[in-house]
Amino acid sequence: MINLKNLKSLFIIDESEPKTNEEKKEPEKNTVTPPANNQENKEVPPPLPKTNIVSNEGKIDKRVYDMLLQVIESSNLEGFDYLEFKASVQALSNLPLDEATRFRSAFATASTMGLTIDKLVSSAEYYKNVLNRERDRFKTELENKMEQSVVSKDKERQTLEDTIRKKEEQIKLLTNEINQHKQSLAQLQNQLAEIQTKIQQTQNAFFGTHQYLLSQFEDDVQKIKKYLTS
16 A cells, blocks of 8 residues: 555645745756656656646645545555556656556556456546545634634624724714703803802992991991080
């Protein structure tokens, strides 16, 4: 059976692939151009230059790559199947053979061990199904994660927006009440000023009149003493 280290060597990225999104220059050796889709049964690529390959939805991630190959390794079928055939084809890549000859030579050897084209194709489809099941599991986990994080955060956002709106309404009501209180305060201050003015006027009138009358009495007393007792 194929182990993980050997399994990695069969596919696009090896263990020394740098974690960068920038493409590296192609080495001088292994210049054979790979097919567009490495999952097609009829086109199995030889070792490729160390280049980040863009998938349908983005660049290949090293951690995801390792995890998926571990799943394939744990699901490896007994006997000689697609993975062993792929390894045989790759083992011939160092020989001066074209791709078709490598495939035919590898299959001729594998057929002596009971491998047929139908078994080869069906085993490749089996590993594709393994990957697709892992994809479905990932989608389910991602949806759950979105429900737990994104959706919950969105609910928090809505709650916070509602709280802000209610606070703004409260501020508006309080502002109106404050303005009304200020108007009432201004009216009270005006009324107080008027009352104080009236009190002062009444006080001035009383003491002025009182002093006037008192001075009249005092003046008459002085005159009585002056005119009647002398």
